[in-house]
Amino acid sequence: MIRLFALLLLASAGIGSASAQGLKLPADLVKASLVAEPGAIRAGEPFTIGIRMVIRPHWHVYWRNPGDSGLPPEMAWSLPQGFSAGPIEWPTPSRIPVSHLLNFGFENEVVLLTQVTPSADLAPGRPVTLSGKLSYLVCERECVPGSADLKLSVPVAPEGSSAAPNPQNRALFASARDRLPTPSPWPSRLTRDGERLVVNLDAPGLKPDAINNAAFFPYAETAIEHAAEQRLSVDETGLRLSLSRSTYDDKVPTELPGVLTFDEVTPEGAQSRSYALGQAPPIQPAASVTAEATPVPAPQAAEPDLTLWSAAGLAFLGGIILNLMPCVFPVLSIKVLSLVRHSGEPPARVRLHGLAYTLGVLAMFLGLASVLIALKGAGAAIGWGYQLQSPLVVASLAYLLFAMGLSLSGVFHLGGGVAGIGDGLTRKPGLQGSFFTGVLATVVATPCTAPFMGSTVGFALTQPAGVALIVFASLGLGLALPFLVLTTWPAAVRRLPRPGAWMDTLKGAFAFPLYATVAWLIWVLAQQVGSTGLLAALVGLVLVGFAAWTWDKAQHAAPVGSIVGRGVAVAALVALAVLTVGLDRDRAEANVTMAAGSEAFTQNRLDTLLAQGKPVFVNMTAAWCITCQINERTALRTDAVQTALKTRGVTYLKGDWTNQNPEITRLLEQHGRNGVPLYLLYAGGKAPVVLPQILTQGAVLAALDTLPASERSAALKATPKR
Amino acid sequence: MLLRTSLTFAFATALLTLPIAAHAAGPQIDKSAPTFSATDADGKTVSLGDYRGKTVVLEWTNHDCPFVKKMYGGQAMQGLQKKWTEAGVVWLTVISSAPGEQGAVSPQDANRLTQERGASPSSVLLDTAGTIGKAYDARTTPQMFVITGEGTLVYQGAIDDKPTANLDDLKTAKNYVDAALTEVAASKAVSVKTSKPYGCSIKYAS
Numbered sequence: 001m002i003r004l005f006a007l008l009l010l011a012s013a014g015i016g017s018a019s020a021q022g023l024k025l026p027a028d029l030v031k032a033s034l035v036a037e038p039g040a041i042r043a044g045e046p047f048t049i050g051i052r053m054v055i056r057p058h059w060h061v062y063w064r065n066p067g068d069s070g071l072p073p074e075m076a077w078s079l080p081q082g083f084s085a086g087p088i089e090w091p092t093p094s095r096i097p098v099s100h101l102l103n104f105g106f107e108n109e110v111v112l113l114t115q116v117t118p119s120a121d122l123a124p125g126r127p128v129t130l131s132g133k134l135s136y137l138v139c140e141r142e143c144v145p146g147s148a149d150l151k152l153s154v155p156v157a158p159e160g161s162s163a164a165p166n167p168q169n170r171a172l173f174a175s176a177r178d179r180l181p182t183p184s185p186w187p188s189r190l191t192r193d194g195e196r197l198v199v200n201l202d203a204p205g206l207k208p209d210a211i212n213n214a215a216f217f218p219y220a221e222t223a224i225e226h227a228a229e230q231r232l233s234v235d236e237t238g239l240r241l242s243l244s245r246s247t248y249d250d251k252v253p254t255e256l257p258g259v260l261t262f263d264e265v266t267p268e269g270a271q272s273r274s275y276a277l278g279q280a281p282p283i284q285p286a287a288s289v290t291a292e293a294t295p296v297p298a299p300q301a302a303e304p305d306l307t308l309w310s311a312a313g314l315a316f317l318g319g320i321i322l323n324l325m326p327c328v329f330p331v332l333s334i335k336v337l338s339l340v341r342h343s344g345e346p347p348a349r350v351r352l353h354g355l356a357y358t359l360g361v362l363a364m365f366l367g368l369a370s371v372l373i374a375l376k377g378a379g380a381a382i383g384w385g386y387q388l389q390s391p392l393v394v395a396s397l398a399y400l401l402f403a404m405g406l407s408l409s410g411v412f413h414l415g416g417g418v419a420g421i422g423d424g425l426t427r428k429p430g431l432q433g434s435f436f437t438g439v440l441a442t443v444v445a446t447p448c449t450a451p452f453m454g455s456t457v458g459f460a461l462t463q464p465a466g467v468a469l470i471v472f473a474s475l476g477l478g479l480a481l482p483f484l485v486l487t488t489w490p491a492a493v494r495r496l497p498r499p500g501a502w503m504d505t506l507k508g509a510f511a512f513p514l515y516a517t518v519a520w521l522i523w524v525l526a527q528q529v530g531s532t533g534l535l536a537a538l539v540g541l542v543l544v545g546f547a548a549w550t551w552d553k554a555q556h557a558a559p560v561g562s563i564v565g566r567g568v569a570v571a572a573l574v575a576l577a578v579l580t581v582g583l584d585r586d587r588a589e590a591n592v593t594m595a596a597g598s599e600a601f602t603q604n605r606l607d608t609l610l611a612q613g614k615p616v617f618v619n620m621t622a623a624w625c626i627t628c629q630i631n632e633r634t635a636l637r638t639d640a641v642q643t644a645l646k647t648r649g650v651t652y653l654k655g656d657w658t659n660q661n662p663e664i665t666r667l668l669e670q671h672g673r674n675g676v677p678l679y680l681l682y683a684g685g686k687a688p689v690v691l692p693q694i695l696t697q698g699a700v701l702a703a704l705d706t707l708p709a710s711e712r713s714a715a716l717k718a719t720p721k722r
Numbered sequence: 723m724l725l726r727t728s729l730t731f732a733f734a735t736a737l738l739t740l741p742i743a744a745h746a747a748g749p750q751i752d753k754s755a756p757t758f759s760a761t762d763a764d765g766k767t768v769s770l771g772d773y774r775g776k777t778v779v780l781e782w783t784n785h786d787c788p789f790v791k792k793m794y795g796g797q798a799m800q801g802l803q804k805k806w807t808e809a810g811v812v813w814l815t816v817i818s819s820a821p822g823e824q825g826a827v828s829p830q831d832a833n834r835l836t837q838e839r840g841a842s843p844s845s846v847l848l849d850t851a852g853t854i855g856k857a858y859d860a861r862t863t864p865q866m867f868v869i870t871g872e873g874t875l876v877y878q879g880a881i882d883d884k885p886t887a888n889l890d891d892l893k894t895a896k897n898y899v900d901a902a903l904t905e906v907a908a909s910k911a912v913s914v915k916t917s918k919p920y921g922c923s924i925k926y927a928s
Contacts, residue, residue: 069861071886071920141925142922143788247749604840611840
């Protein structure tokens with residue numbers, strides 16, 4: 001039981017990190033959040049809010065003047081009526097060299113402070129929500145544009161009380177303020193020295209040999225050569241920093257506001273100084289502030305009649321069908337078998353088991369959906385089935401199903417009983433046994449949900465979170481329904497055959513659909529990792545088998561042998577975990593196996609073809625999508641279809657979504673989908689025809705028949721008729 | 723002996739740093755554009771001197787840079803290339819990414835990208851050593867230069883006035899290169915001669 005739970009954790013941990021593995025998604029590179037300084041706010045009383053960005057090591061975001069390249073972050077606030085937000089107070093940046101160029105920005109973490117003034121007639125009691133869209137560019141050597149919808153609920157202080165700072169955030173705000181430049185205690189001037197500009201700080205108190213590492217950061221973006229050497233000289237009259245004037249600006253500036261930093265050796269040790277010289281001009285928003293950083297056209301639902309309730313209905317039906325999937329059916333059957341055993345229990349108790357199971361299913365589905373919604377909200381370009389885009393998750397699922405198969409085959413037993421894992425759960429007298437069967441059923445069902453539930457789940461994910469959760473809940477209810485029915489009407493249970501020896505035979509037989517699913521998962525994995533990774537995964541299977549066998553031996557051994565056996569089994573599992581984590585480092589390059597007559601999909605290629613007025617057939621597929629594979633075999637790769645494509649001059653573009661591909665995700669979203677398969681037929685400059693998810697050769701041919709017979713007739717059409 | 727070694731060292735250092743120091747100033751507007759000679763994706767040698775009498779556009783690119791993707795994804799760059807090469811302008815797309823860096827491509831891939839994107843540059847120059855890039859002090863992709871038939875640099879800087887990677891901004895952007903080329907074609911003085919180039923930094927060899 002504990003081990004099973006650990007395996008489940010392993011699987012769900014893999015799901016959580018699916019997008020973090022080897023992929024450069026803005027949400028993985030920058031974790032953005034809002035932090036308010038006071039614990040509660042008051043009407044008309046300004047307070048400080050921090051936009052906190054935690055940045056992946058070696059990556060950086062930009063200062064208001066980004067230097068030779070880059071873009072500063074921008075915040076588009078959506079505040080309640082009567083609220084207003086001030087400009088960002090920019091902390092002192094760092095010099096970040098890239099080759100011979102130089103950027104000004106922030107690494108690791110930055111908090112951008114902003115003053116917010118609440119409306120004067122803010123009623124106490126109800127909390128208010130402050131939200132906004134943060135757009136940013138994050139770069140290492142490569143650059144990734146990102147955006148995040150940030151939200152923060154702030155309590156409103158009751159009348160008479162003061163808006164005291166929230167002690168939890170004190171350190172954060174203190175360090176953010178420490179990083180702000182302070183007004184210079186000395187006057188400053190700008191002078192010219194040929195083609196150089198000299199920043200003069202009239203600071204007679206500075207000791208020449210105590211000042212080093214001086215740097216000047218101008219607010220103006222084209223005033224100086226950012227990467228050029230800045231020459232420091234200090235004497236008894238003050239500090240001078242000579243800068244190379246930029247060739248971008250014809251005009252020689254008469255003043256140069258900016259931030260001057262230097263280190264000063266004092267008796268107390270080295271101190272970093274940062275002074276704001278002159279007035280900072282307001283920053284011009286670079287662009288349409290409200291627009292998204294990565295343009296995603298408004299989803300045009302492929303099925304416009306797919307309303308919330310029909311989507312929920314479809315999801316419910318889909319859930320029921322899931323019960324028959326090769327990955328789910330064995331688990332469910334074992335559960336039903338255990339019911340047979342329960343049939344001696346009072347009906348009320350059996351009903352409780354049914355409810356616990358349903359709860360388990362719902363909890364896991366809603367959990368998965370929340371992770372997905374959260375990732376999407378953070379700007380990740382992912383869709384349903386995303387779990388299977390991580391080799392970690394695919395391998396973990398393969399191990400889990402293999403272990404369950406082994407237990408059904410009788411290789412090992414839990415708790416010394418006659419039953420295996422699935423039964424081990426249900427034998428648990430407590431209701432949590434039923435709850436975890438629900439969780440387990442959902443986990444093992446995920447490989448099947450992605451391919452079969454594409455359009456409903458796709459619809460759900462383009463909707464607000466609440467709607468999405470309703471659809472996912474319906475899917476879960478559908479999955480739970482057969483079992484719920486059986487438990488609610490105990491009469492139905494009594495109809496089931498009496499327990500007997502046939503149960504062991506059935507269990508043994510049920511192991512094989514599980515092994516088949518394992519074989520399929522390993523095949524999927526083979527598309528995702530290199531040959532070393534594949535070997536690691538296969539060795540992993542051996543380790544699962546070894547752990548199962550030693551565990552079983554330990555159960556029946558004398559106390560000492562038992563401890564040794566269990567130790568060896570645990571060691572095998574640890575080795576398995578290490579091996580699995582290593583899998584991800586051996587990611588295969590996107591190796592779409594292109595059948596003859598097809599080309600790899602890129603948005604560019606599609607745009608080019610469409611611009612040339614050529615008809616295009618787009619097939620979005622993934623190795624782990626069974627429907628896709630079946631469709632290809634039976635309806636797309638057939639001679640009749642291939643010939644029809646050729647004679648009509650249709651270019652066949654194939655997009656592989658086995659691994660993450662934001663371009664494909666975007667196209668899926670444009671058609672209201674969040675998963676594969678998706679089949680599109682573009683012709684005649686019109687919106688593409690969306691073909692059904694389950695294809696037949698006839699349907700494809702019928703769609704192709706609507707096209708003109710050849711380019712020749714297209715050319716004829718183009719000639720003006722007289 | 724020691725003196726001689728250190729003198730040699732100093733001389734070598736000076737030799738190495740001198741050209742960089744000379745280039746740091748970059749090309750001057752309304753002065754002669756730096757000459758160059760490079761191999762294009764078809765293996766031909768291309769020199770600026772070959773194009774005397776023709777207006778030349780230099781476009782620095784890196785196909786994986788989000789800002790470049792905006793220009794090509796929105797068909798803006800292709801449109802500009804088509805419009806002006808048809809009008810007799812020579813359009814040289816320059817890739818200064820060092821081998822292994824983002825945007826570095828083989829000659830075959832460069833031609834494939836041109837075809838896939840429906841681009842129509844006159845040539846794609848593979849400046850793997852960054853020589854042309856540094857001669858022009860090119861910093862970002864996409865960064866643009868316009869050189870007249872007399873070899874005078876009349877525009878350097880950004881492609882347009884919307885320094886974002888957002889496709890929607892193409893609609894409202896003022897394209898500096900289009901404006902400069904229109905003015906050159908009409909034998910007028912270029913009104914906006916410089917702007918701050920925006921985008922990804924060019925991935926020169928570090």
